[in-house]
Amino acid sequence: MKINAIIDIFPQLLKGLGVTVTVLIASALIAYFMAFIAGLCRLSNNIIIRKITGFYVEVFRGTSLIVQLFWLFYAIPMLFGIQLGSNWWTGVIAIGLNYGAYLSEVVRGSIQSVAKGQTEAAIALNMSRFQRMRIIIFPQAVRMMLPEFGNYTIQMLKGTALVSLIGLKDVLYYGDIMRSTNLSQAPLIYLLVLVFYFILALPLIWLTRKGESISRKGVASG
Amino acid sequence: MVEPIVKYRNVHKAFGDFKVLKGIDLDIFPAEKIAVIGPSGSGKTTIIRMLMTLEEPTSGDIIVDGTNLWKMEKNGELIRANEKHLRDVRGDIGMVFQHFNLFPHMTILENCMSAPIHVKKEDKNEVRERAIQMLERVGLGDKLNNYPNQLSGGQKQRVAMARALVMRPKIMLFDEVTSALDPELVGEVLEVIRDIARNDDMAMVLVTHEMDFALDIADKVLFLDEGVIAEQGTASEVIEHSTNERLQTFLHRFRSV
Amino acid sequence: MNSTYWSWDTFSEALPIVLKGLGITVGLTITSFLFALIFGFVWTFLRRIRNKPLNWIITWVMEFIRSTPPLVQLFFIYYAWPMIPGIGVTLSPFTSAVIGLGIHFSTYIGEIYRSGIEAVDKGQWEAAKALNFSTVDKWRRIILPQALPPTIPMLGNYFIIMFKEVPLASTIGVAGILLMANTYGAQNWAYLEPLTIVGIIFLLLSYPSAILIKKLEIKMNTRFDKKATLENTKKGAVM
Ligand SMILES: Nc1ncnc2c1ncn2[C@@H]1O[C@H](COP(=O)(O)OP(=O)(O)OP(=O)(O)O)[C@@H](O)[C@H]1O
Numbered sequence A: 001m002k003i004n005a006i007i008d009i010f011p012q013l014l015k016g017l018g019v020t021v022t023v024l025i026a027s028a029l030i031a032y033f034m035a036f037i038a039g040l041c042r043l044s045n046n047i048i049i050r051k052i053t054g055f056y057v058e059v060f061r062g063t064s065l066i067v068q069l070f071w072l073f074y075a076i077p078m079l080f081g082i083q084l085g086s087n088w089w090t091g092v093i094a095i096g097l098n099y100g101a102y103l104s105e106v107v108r109g110s111i112q113s114v115a116k117g118q119t120e121a122a123i124a125l126n127m128s129r130f131q132r133m134r135i136i137i138f139p140q141a142v143r144m145m146l147p148e149f150g151n152y153t154i155q156m157l158k159g160t161a162l163v164s165l166i167g168l169k170d171v172l173y174y175g176d177i178m179r180s181t182n183l184s185q186a187p188l189i190y191l192l193v194l195v196f197y198f199i200l201a202l203p204l205i206w207l208t209r210k211g212e213s214i215s216r217k218g219v220a221s222g
Numbered sequence B: 001m002v003e004p005i006v007k008y009r010n011v012h013k014a015f016g017d018f019k020v021l022k023g024i025d026l027d028i029f030p031a032e033k034i035a036v037i038g039p040s041g042s043g044k045t046t047i048i049r050m051l052m053t054l055e056e057p058t059s060g061d062i063i064v065d066g067t068n069l070w071k072m073e074k075n076g077e078l079i080r081a082n083e084k085h086l087r088d089v090r091g092d093i094g095m096v097f098q099h100f101n102l103f104p105h106m107t108i109l110e111n112c113m114s115a116p117i118h119v120k121k122e123d124k125n126e127v128r129e130r131a132i133q134m135l136e137r138v139g140l141g142d143k144l145n146n147y148p149n150q151l152s153g154g155q156k157q158r159v160a161m162a163r164a165l166v167m168r169p170k171i172m173l174f175d176e177v178t179s180a181l182d183p184e185l186v187g188e189v190l191e192v193i194r195d196i197a198r199n200d201d202m203a204m205v206l207v208t209h210e211m212d213f214a215l216d217i218a219d220k221v222l223f224l225d226e227g228v229i230a231e232q233g234t235a236s237e238v239i240e241h242s243t244n245e246r247l248q249t250f251l252h253r254f255r256s257v
Numbered sequence C: 001m002n003s004t005y006w007s008w009d010t011f012s013e014a015l016p017i018v019l020k021g022l023g024i025t026v027g028l029t030i031t032s033f034l035f036a037l038i039f040g041f042v043w044t045f046l047r048r049i050r051n052k053p054l055n056w057i058i059t060w061v062m063e064f065i066r067s068t069p070p071l072v073q074l075f076f077i078y079y080a081w082p083m084i085p086g087i088g089v090t091l092s093p094f095t096s097a098v099i100g101l102g103i104h105f106s107t108y109i110g111e112i113y114r115s116g117i118e119a120v121d122k123g124q125w126e127a128a129k130a131l132n133f134s135t136v137d138k139w140r141r142i143i144l145p146q147a148l149p150p151t152i153p154m155l156g157n158y159f160i161i162m163f164k165e166v167p168l169a170s171t172i173g174v175a176g177i178l179l180m181a182n183t184y185g186a187q188n189w190a191y192l193e194p195l196t197i198v199g200i201i202f203l204l205l206s207y208p209s210a211i212l213i214k215k216l217e218i219k220m221n222t223r224f225d226k227k228a229t230l231e232n233t234k235k236g237a238v239m
C-alpha cells in the first residue's frame, strides 16, 4: 500500500524537476557572475565603485531571500512597467542576486587572504598589477573559494523551493497540490519531496567535498 | 671609472612616526657583493625592499642605472613614480625572500618560467631550457614537476634563487634567505649563493646573520645601526680594524653564540 | 518614482500594521534559536558515539536535514506531522516553526560546538583524567567552559541567519512582519510599500547586529585564538 502510494506520488513530483533544476542552474550562474563582479569591485581603488557595490551587498545580505522574492515579484512589473515574461525570471533574479551578494564576500575574502608574500614575489619578478592578479593571486584565491561556492550552491538549491510561493511549478509546488487534495498522505508526500531535494543535493555535497580537498592544496594564505 | 649601478642619496624611511632609516647614502657597483649586517630592527630589510619597490622611501632618491626609481619626470617636474615607471626601472633587480614565497599552485619549473614568459615575453622553449639549466645548477633537476609543498625548506629556497636567476637580473637582493631554515639545511643554500657569487657577474646585496659566510664572500660590508650606515668597508676593515663600539658589541655577541 | 506605483500615504498607513508583527518575528527568532542551541548539543553528543555504523547514520541524517529546504521541513511539521498515525499531534504555526527552524539550524550549531570542542587542547582532557573527574564534571567544569566561549561569535552569526529565515514561517500562518505585510497588501492591493517596510526592518536590525558580531569576533580572536593565528601565520610563511 505504501509502495503503491510512492509509485503514485513520485511521477507527480518528477513533473516539477525541470523547474527546480533550471531555476537552480540559472540562479547559480547569475550568483557566480555577480559574486566575481561585486567581489572585485569591492577591492577597487575607486571609492564610488566600492560604496555602490557595498550597498548592493549589504542590502541583499541584510534582508531575507523570501522578502526579496516577494518584493521583486511585485516591484519588477510595477517599477519597470514590464512583465519579465514569467515568474521564472523573477525567481532566478532574486536567488541569483541574493547569493551573489553572499558569494561576493567569499570572493573578496579569498583574494585578500592570499599571502602578501605572493604579491611581493610577483613584484620582484616585475609582474604588472594585472599579471599579478591573473597569474598569481586569482588562481590561488579561486581554489580557496571552492568549498564556500559549493556550500552556497547547496543553500541556493534549498532557496529554489521558495519559487513555488510565486506560482512556479517546481517539485514543492506539485507536492503542495497533492497534499491539498489528499491531506492524509501529507507525511509521505513531504518526505518524498525532501528526498527529492536531497538527491539533487548529493552531487553538490560531493563537489563541495572535492572542492575542500582541492583548496587544501596549492594555496599560500595568511 | 666605473659608475655605480645603484645610488642611494640621503634616503629616509619612516613607518608613521617611527623613523627607521635616517639618511642612507650608498653606492652599489656592478658585480659588487655587499653584505648588510646589523641588529634586529635596524632597517636592513627595509633598505633592500625600497630598491625592490616593495616599500616607498619617505624622502631621498634611489638611482638605478641613471634613472630615479621612485620619481619620474612629467612636464619638466619630478613627480611620484607610477606603476609603469617602477616596472621600467626595476626590471634589472631580483630578490630572494626569507620565506621563499614560491607560487604554490605552480610546479617548480612553472615557478621559474612564468615571469620570463609573461613579463619579458621571451620564447617559451628558450625559457624552459634556461629554467631547467638553472634548476639543475641549484641541484633540483630531478624535481621539475614537483609542487613547492613537496620540497624541504632548503630546496624551496634554492628554487626561489633559480626563479630569480632565470630573469637575468643585474642586481640580486637576498633577505636573510637562510633564517627560516632548519640548521641542517642552511649549508646547501649558502653553497648555491657562494656559487652565484663566484661565477655570476651581477651585483649582490645580502642581508644576513651568517656572519662568517658574509665576510667570506663580500667585497664590502655595511654595518647598519640606529637608522644609518654606521660603518662600511672591506670585511677586514670592518671586522678587525673598526673602533665602533656598538659594532664590536654586536660582533662579540655573534662570536660568542 | 512614479506616484501611481509608490504612495507615502500607503507607506505610513502600512507601517504600524507591519510593525505589529515585529514582536512575533523577533520572538520566533529567539525561541527557535534557543531550541537550536539546545538541540545542537544532541547532535554533538550523538556524533561522539564511537559505533561506526551509528555514526555514519547520524552524520547522514544531519546532512539530510541540512541540505533540504527548511520551507519543506516547515510544511512537513505543520501539515504532515499531525497525520502520522500514533505519534502525530497538531501543532500551532508558531510551535511548528520553532521546531522546524530549530531542528534545521541545530545541525549547523551542533557542528559549531564540535569545532569548539575539538579546539580544546588535548592536554586538558588528560588533565581532567589525571584529576579523576567524573564524566559529567569533566564536561561541565573543564571542557565546555573552554570550548563554548570561542564559538559565541559564530553562534551570533547563526542568530542573524535564523532571523532572516524566520519569515518563511509566514507560509504556515505565523503572523510576523512578512505575513502582516502580505495581508495588508492583499486587502489594499498595495504590496510594494509594506514589503519595502519589511525589508527596511530586516536591514535595520540585521546590519548593526552583524557589525556588532564582527567586532566581538575580532575581540575574541585576540583573546582565544592567539595560538591559532600564530599557527596560520606560520603556515602562510612556509610557501
Ligand atoms: N610595514 C611596516 N610597518 C611598520 N613598521 C615596520 C614595517 N616594516 C618594518 N617596520 C619596522 O621597521 C624597523 C626596521 O625593520 P626591518 O625589517 O627593516 O629591520 P631588520 O633590520 O630587517 O630586522 P631583522 O633583523 O629583525 O629582520 C623595525 O622596527 C620594524 O618593526
Ligand SMILES: [Mg+2]
Pocket: B044, B045, B046, B176
Ligand atoms: Mg629583516
